[in-house]
Amino acid sequence: MDYSLxxxxxxxxxxxxxxxxxxxxISLPAVKKNVEILHKDVEGxxxxxxxxxxxxxxxxxxxxxxxxxKHRAVVASTLAEIRGVLPLAKEGLLDECLYGLPVVSSYLPQLAELRKSLRILLMVDNEQQVSLLEKFGADQPWDIFIKIDVGTHRxxxxxxxxxxxxxVKRAEASNHAQIYGFYCHAGHSYASRTSEQAQQTLSEEFSSVIGASGLLPADRELVVSIGSTPTAHVVSSLKAQLPGNTKLELHAGNFPANDLQQVSTSLVQIQDQAVRIAAEVCSVYPERNEALINAGAIALSKEVxxxxxxxxxxxxxxxWGVIRVSQEHGILASSxxxxxxxxxxxxxxxxxxYCNHACITAAAFYVYYVVDANDIVVATWIPWKGW
Known part of the structure; x- marks a missing residue:
């Protein structure tokens, strides 16, 4: 078993x-600050x-x-994550969860069981998925977000x-699907280097989902969900006028942690990163001006x-950066x-x-050590693992 666990x-x-x-x-002060900033933007x-x-x-x-x-909905990428948030539903803090991948047939029985405890929304981007819902034959229709590709091509x-x-026509005709709204995720927004570029991406997202909502009757209540962590940082610039029947929703995930990819957008600062990896120097090689540490591809990922x-x-x-990695080895060199x-x-x-992509790096660890401003461990968090 993992020693930390x-x-x-x-x-x-x-x-x-x-x-x-x-x-x-994990720096608890940094997490609290990052969350507070985004909440203020959204609530404003x-x-x-x-x-x-x-x-x-x-x-x-x-x-x-x-x-x-205060906010009562989440999006999750795995069933393990949905199971993980169920205690919050039992406490009365959470009403619904969107399963964030296009739905597949093998997951439907588990999702049906989960929605006995929490409202579950599904992601749909293909007519065949509507057919899956019909074949499964649940007692009540599934609320669905239709996923719009705004340039990420994922x-x-x-x-x-x-x-x-x-x-849209196929879903509207089905007794097993009910369109809740339209959803897009601008993953390509990580290429933004200025707030103006992030605002442009956010505007493209907004236009895409609002355009899609026009395919339904004007009196139909809908939710349009836009965002990513880079565009979330400029959400306060959003001044677009929504149709009266449409509610705007922002989604973002990385923002409590941040990482070097986020810092590279220039929308967050190096000190806004809440995640660090502790490692040790195993050897030093003067002849090639490098050092070896015990954190490699599994601890850091191969993200850049x-x-x-x-x-x-x-x-x-x-x-000084980790310029090469193998499974458990990292090589430090200087630019x-x-x-x-x-x-x-x-x-x-x-x-x-500092890691490049906190989401993938965090997935390698069974325990997070949460520290205060003096780098003293004040808590440990156990993440949800698996799918």
Whole structure:
């Protein structure tokens, strides 16, 4: 069994320098600040908010993202995440959950069971999925979001396409599906480098889902759901006028944690990252000016970010990055001329790393060590694992 999972509570009250390595550290002050900023933006506009629980996958941070029940809907990428949020539904803090992948037949029995405890919405982007719902034959129709592809080309039906028209018509004719609204996720917004670029992406999302909502009668109540963490940071710029029958909803997931991909957008600062990885220097190689740490591809992922070369960056030494990884090994090198590995590092030294993509990095760890402003462990969070 994972050592941290067996012994995590014994580290409460201890400094991060005592943690086993590799470990995932979460700054509680940074999480609280990041959540507060986004909540203020959303509440200032008077729009709905649906946090995505996929990043840290933990009950404690989900409770914070919901504002202790002020916001009452989430989106989840796995059934494990839906099962994980059920305690919040029992507490009366959560009303509904959107399963965020296009629905497949093997999941329908489990989703049907889950909606006995929580309202479940499904994602649809193909007429065949409506046929699956009909074949499954539930007692009541499923509420569905129709997913619109606004340029990410991951999932969704193209805005303005004949396929979208046909899908809306097919869903409307079915007794087993009820269109709740239209949803899009601008994953390509991570390429934004300025607030103006993020605003442009947000505007494109907005136009796409509003255009799709025009395929239904004007008196039909609908929800249009837009967003991603980069565009969420500029949501306060949204001034568009909604049709009277349409409610606007923002969704975002990474925002409590942030990472180097987010920092690369210029919409958050390096100090806004709440996640660090603790590792140790295993060896130093002066002849090639590199150092070896015990955090590799499994601990860090192989995700990259535009402005920070490699697979992670050393906190406090941003010119030193993890330039190569194998399964459990990471190689540190510097982009700065004249920087010497044997002057910066020694065997047994602790290093702390910012990661490129907090969602994937966090998935590798069975325990999160939550620290205060003095880097003392004040809590441990156990994430939901699996699918």
């Amino acid at each position: 067996e012994h995590h509570q014994s580290y409460i009250g201890k400094p991060v320098s005592d943690l086993p390595t590799p470990s995932l550290i 506009l008077g729009i709905r908010f649906r946090p995505h629980v996929k990043t840290l996958k933990a009950l404690e941070v989900t409770r914070m993202m919901l504002g202790e029940g 999932a969704g039906v193209l805005a303005g396409s004949s396929a979208l028209h046909s899908l 970010s535009p402005n920070y070369p490699g697979f992670g960056t050393v906190v406090g030494k941003l010119d 700065k001329t004249g920087a010497l590995a044997d002057k910066e590092f020694h065997v047994g030294q602790r290093v702390y790393l």
